[in-house]
Amino acid sequence: MMGHMSVVKINAITVPAESGDELARRFAxxxxxxxxxxxxxxxxxxxxxxxxxxxxxMTRWRDDASFQAWLQSPAFMHGHRSVAEGSDSEAPRxxxxxxxxxxxxxAGGSAGSG
Numbered sequence: 001m002m003g004h005m006s007v008v009k010i011n012a013i014t015v016p017a018e019s020g021d022e023l024a025r026r027f028a029x030x031x032x033x034x035x036x037x038x039x040x041x042x043x044x045x046x047x048x049x050x051x052x053x054x055x056x057x058m059t060r061w062r063d064d065a066s067f068q069a070w071l072q073s074p075a076f077m078h079g080h081r082s083v084a085e086g087s088d089s090e091a092p093r094x095x096x097x098x099x100x101x102x103x104x105x106x107a108g109g110s111a112g113s114g
Contacts, residue, residue, distance in 0.1 A: 006041055007064050008104040011057040013096040020047065023055055023095045033075060034059070039066020064103075 015023050027045050034040050039062035046056040061067040070076050 004062070006106045007061045007067060008106060009059045009061065009067050010102040010104070011059075012054050012100045012102060013057065014054045014098040015096050017053055019095045020053075020055065026095065027057070033078075034070060037066070037070045037073065037075060039063060040070065060106075 013023065024045065024047065034043060041060040041062060043060075044056075044058045046058060048054060059067070061070075
């Protein structure tokens with residue numbers, strides 16, 4: 001672990017309480033879309049359980065360059081476009097009302113006993 005410190009990108013998405021299930025459904029529909037991207041190490045969608053309305057989309061990357069490459073990739077553009085073009089009728093509206101991208105690097109931790 002000492003030789004490699006991952007980069008963590010968190011998209012904090014504020015979602016009206018009644019729209020959380022739709023956000024989860026949209027992410028489930030794209031499950032695995034980023035799995036084969038070079039430098040991708042993992043993904044979690046975190047649902048608030050304490051009355052908050054901000055969901056966290058947490059991804060882990062080998063380095064910032066890998067994350068930036070994914071943002072520019074056809075897979076990213078296709079995945080995010082397909083949500084907007086998901087039906088033959090009017091495109092679904094965005095679920096989130098606000099989002100922020102937070103960037104961290106892993107500075108320490110523990111793997112746990114499992």
